[in-house]
Amino acid sequence: MPVIELGRRAKAASRVLASAPTALKDAALLRAADLLLERAPGIGTANEADLAEAAAGGMAAGPLDRLRLSPARLAGMAEGLRTVAALPDPVGEVLDGWKRPNGLLIERVRVPLGVVAIIYENRPNVTSDSAGLCVKAGNAALLRGSGTALRSNLVVAGILRDALGEQGLPEDAVILVDDPSHETAVEVMRLTDHVDCLIPRGGPALIKSIRDNATVPVIIDGDGNCHVYVDESADLDEALTIVVNAKTQRPSVCNAAESLVVHEAVADAFVPRVADVLGGQGVELVGDAAARSRSASIGAAADDDFAREFLDLKMSVAVVADLDAAIAHVNRFGTGHTEAILTRDLDAARRFVSEVDAAAVTVNASTRFTDGAEFGFGAEIGISTQKLHARGPMGLRELTTYKYLVWGDGQVRG
Secondary structure, three states, X not given: OOHHHHHXXXXXXXXXXXXXXXXHHHHHHHHHHHHHHHOHHHHHHHHHHHHHHHHHOOOOHHHHHHHOOOHHHHHHHHHHXXXXXXXXXXXXXXXXXXXXXXXXXXXXXXXXXXXXXXXXXXXXXXXXXXXXXXXXXXXXXXXXXXXXXXXXXXXXXXXXXXXXXXXXXXXXXXXXXXXXXXXXXXXXXXXXXXXXXXXXXXXXXXXXXXHHHOOOOEOOEOOOOEEEEEOOXXXXXXXXXXXXXXXXXXXXXXXXXXXXXXEHHHHHHHHHXXXXXXXXXXXXXXXXXXXHOOOOOOEEOOXXXXXXXXXXXXXXXXXEOOHHXXXXXXXXXXXXXXXXXXXXXXXXXXXXXXXXOOOEEEEOOOHHXXXXXXXXXXXXXXXXXXXXXXXXXXXXXXXXXXEEEEEOOOOOOO
């Protein structure tokens, strides 16, 4: 079906969903959660076919992991939908209000965005997470996943459509574009009459294509070159645990740490220790001369390694002279996603969180916590690394805008 027709259908569905009762939206999400588990064998069959084709085509281990829908991940998708259903509905929330001297009552009220398009790569769980959030916030979701996950995405999207239909809501509130070609993606990017907001979730090539081709409003879900800075006052035992978690707990995702920065006052004690532990878990370390002088297992960093999002068991290491240098390093190479400081110095922590430019800054905690579910959003539609209109994990409120309601009693302007 032509993409423009899919856009028309999504727009029509969005107008119905915008005024749908919360109870119906919640019931659809809860039913979708049940169906994900009831139909797990069929989802598994589709996903195994996607995995087999991707592996035969030479897909690397990291992307294969993102493509895989294990039973645990399916259970997580279902739980995410249930959590979103349990959250307060943002639609209709009165943000503020005031009365003018002429008697006009003005209110600012949350309303859905309309049609939210999501172009994403290789992660079929995004189909469920994104659609669930869009539906709860009263939006239609126009989904365009990658060809590598097409079978999985079709089954998951079909479940969401079935659940909507069972509650009398428009199935077209969730539409999956089943043509994974680049040309079709560009058509989605240019549906200016039908798409109100586009959220890309993918690598540099996708983001470049969006910047080159999109004519609809875009919220960039960008790279995650996340840093962990170990300050001179850090508890080094705690720091070791946090660094290992941030790098290895799930290295293929955007909130995994890619860069380690260490104050020179603790570098002699910490760098060899963390290098041994990370190396024992298969992490390749590359670093500057000061880092390499403290551990023979650290290789030389290439010119662009400090700016790279590896999404793999690889990490850059830099040793800096002081907090100023750490902040400068992070702001130079970071991508605005998540940065962490490990310290027992409150003043150092305050300076770091104030001066580092990122969507999320953590103190004495892993970067892996920058996540919609971990923030209490139920799920997320992406993590924005830009500043308008949303930043950081995007949940229900970030999928709304507002309108002004002006209540009068015959007033005219003189």
